[in-house]
Amino acid sequence: MPSIACFAVPLGDVVSMSLLVQSAHRPVAGFAVGTLGCIFCIMSMGLAEWRVWHVEHTPVLPVGLACVGMWKVCIYRPSGYSKRITCHLYRYTDAYPPPDIRAAQNLLLAASLLGLVGKALLVLGLRHVFVGSLHSGAAQNFFxxxxxxKVTAGxxxxxxxxCNYCSVTRAAGIAFPPSFALPFQPKAQDVGNACGVAVLAALMMLLSGLLAFFYKVPPESQVHPVVTEI
Incomplete structure (x- = not known):
């Protein structure tokens, strides 16, 4: 019986898909971690517990506790057997926020913007990996x-x-408007829980950036057709 050479279905597509999935693990993880980092960064900006002021209670200043944030200050005033919370938002045009708060405001805003742009670039890179050419360097450039x-945002x-920690350790004061009924400096002040949220956001941003850096274009694979004899 004559020998007929038949070419089986190439395995190149299967191998390429396997390489694609393996190469996309780190960028996908970086996208997930970076998304959480952006969320925590935005959350930290909205929280008031960056500095916790312990104010001595006097008839003139009936305040026991105040939380100073990057965009607002919340004052806890005693009201009978409970406490009444009053929050005052900062406007960007207000003159009383000190330079360290101004700097932190701009840094957090820049971090949020950079994180969102970095997330968009990760999406473009992943789209190029799954839709474009597997061995093209364009996806790596996006990553x-x-x-x-992401690293800059972190x-x-x-x-x-x-900056916030240094302001707390040197007991920096803030000249709030008289209507806030707050002293220039408190009796004592501590670092608030918002700093913990911001630290977590920074770590996630840095980790997301490192995961994006570690992406490598898969090596070329050579798959030879399988010859069978009939």
Whole structure:
């Protein structure tokens, strides 16, 4: 019986898909971690517990506790057997926030913007991996740019946290308007829980950037057709 060479279905597509899935693990994880980092960064900006002021209670200043945030201050005033909370928002045009709060505001805003842009670049990179050419370097360029933005965002958040910590340790005061009924400096002040949220956001941003940096284009695979004899 004559020998007929038959080419089986190539395995190249299967191998390429396996390489694609393996190469996308870290960028996908970076996208998930970076999304959480953006959420925590935005949350930290909205919280008031960056600095906790312990104010001595006097008839003129009937305040026991105040929480100073990046965009608002919340004052806890005694009211009978409970406490009444009054919050005052800062406007960007207000003159009384000190330079350290101004710097932290700008750093957190920049971190949020950089984190969102970095997330968009990660999406473009993943789309290029799954839809475009597997061995093209374009996806890697997207991931490198996204990683740089994520690392920069994490650095901005870290600097904002350090600025707040330094202000607390040196007992920095704030000249609030007289209507707030707050002294220039409290009796004592502590670092609030919002700093913990910001630290977590910074770590997630940095981790997301590092995961994007570690992406590598899969090596070329050579798959030979299988010859069978009939």
């Amino acid at each position: 490198l740019a996204a990683g740089a933005l 650095t901005c958040i870290s600097v904002a946290v350090v």
